[in-house]
Amino acid sequence: MPFLSNLPALRLALAYALHDPSSLLPHSTIPTLLYLPIPVSSGLPSLSTNPTRKPTIRALVLDKDNTLCPPKTAKLHAAYIAKIEKLKASPEFSHNPSSILIVSNTAGSTRSAEDEAEAKQLEAELGVPVLRQHPERRKPLCGPDVLEFFKEKGVTDDPAEIVFVGDRLATDVLVAREVGSWSYWCRDGWRNPEIPGRDYRGFLSKMEARYERLLRDGYGKVAPLPRGINIATKK
Template sequence: MNISATLNSIRLLFNPNLALPHQVCNDFNSIKVPIGQFIIQNQPKIKAIVLDKDNCFAEKGDDKVYAGYTEKWKELINYYSKNNILIVSNSAGTNDDINHSQAKILEKETGIAVLRHSTKKPGCYNEIIDHFKKRGIVNGPEEILIVGDRLFTDVLMANLMGSWSIWIKNGVVRSESIICKFERYLYKNLVKNSNNFPQFPKNANNFPKGFK
């Protein structure tokens, strides 16, 4: 059970805009590299990328990059380097991952570090910020971008931490779970109202055109 998601989702009752991503991509291949410049110009440069695993760059339950995404994966690593990318999963690297065995396999398969975290997304954002700050990669969360397929974990976390977000709307396989259907329904209804805007990082004051 993801207690962090359950508790933090209550915030959406008071501020549903926290579920709004800054950019929407159909799948991982739709991400434009370099990331960030196409979101808002003249704002803090994206220096670090956080990737969700299941149904983002990998099939659910798999520990390697989905075959159809290998070229995009190489492009992302070549531009940002492995040290500037972090995998944050709600399976691999958590307390549910006994001896972090899945995290170790994932690191071996991808060559990318997997965050070890006791609190699941969206509550582990301070650990993400600390990871990049300790390595001198970022000065603050506004230089971090979260990529994931879930509004209530990945996107909500990005908005809570003051970072950017890309929502992978359909992923490797379009999920038909009740929660994912509800997320798509919520997004559709939020963007109908022109007064609804995603929460922007602290230093980003200009709203991007065509974010829908």
């Protein structure tokens, strides 16, 4: 099974689920990537009692499988390509061509020819870089590599200026929590706008959705703010 190939990540997610479950909750939830607001900061929690005071965002991390593309493919729907173009042109990310980064546990995540070919295809079609992950530091363990990428490219060296977007709580949301960044959860995964009823989520994704609903609605849990941010002290 795919998750068994990433046992360190599985252990980390289970540790959070047992001891700090709120850390697996996203800061904001959207149905799919197509609903990601522009500016991205507008959908995040306010930094003070003034609802218009939002975080400063300079970098965006996008998941591939079941977020940007159907699972286990690099097929790009026209609607998703158009969404990426709008994000690239937005004031938050137009300042640097490396301000949007694709981080996938398939494309660019192993040394296999298939994963490298997918990474190169996405870069060519979208004009967005794909992180070449260390095979032993795949999501949610790749946070330091993401931070180093944005620092080297002159995008930002502040994790609180980065947003992670993906369909998995145990990888996309958790890596944001680990490095002190913001997170958006694509609750429904990838959907074809022409056939929105088709659900591409796997068993684990569906179980995560139930878990998220239980924490949020059943126990009233909310996602902790990124480290270093304290709304109560902001004026």
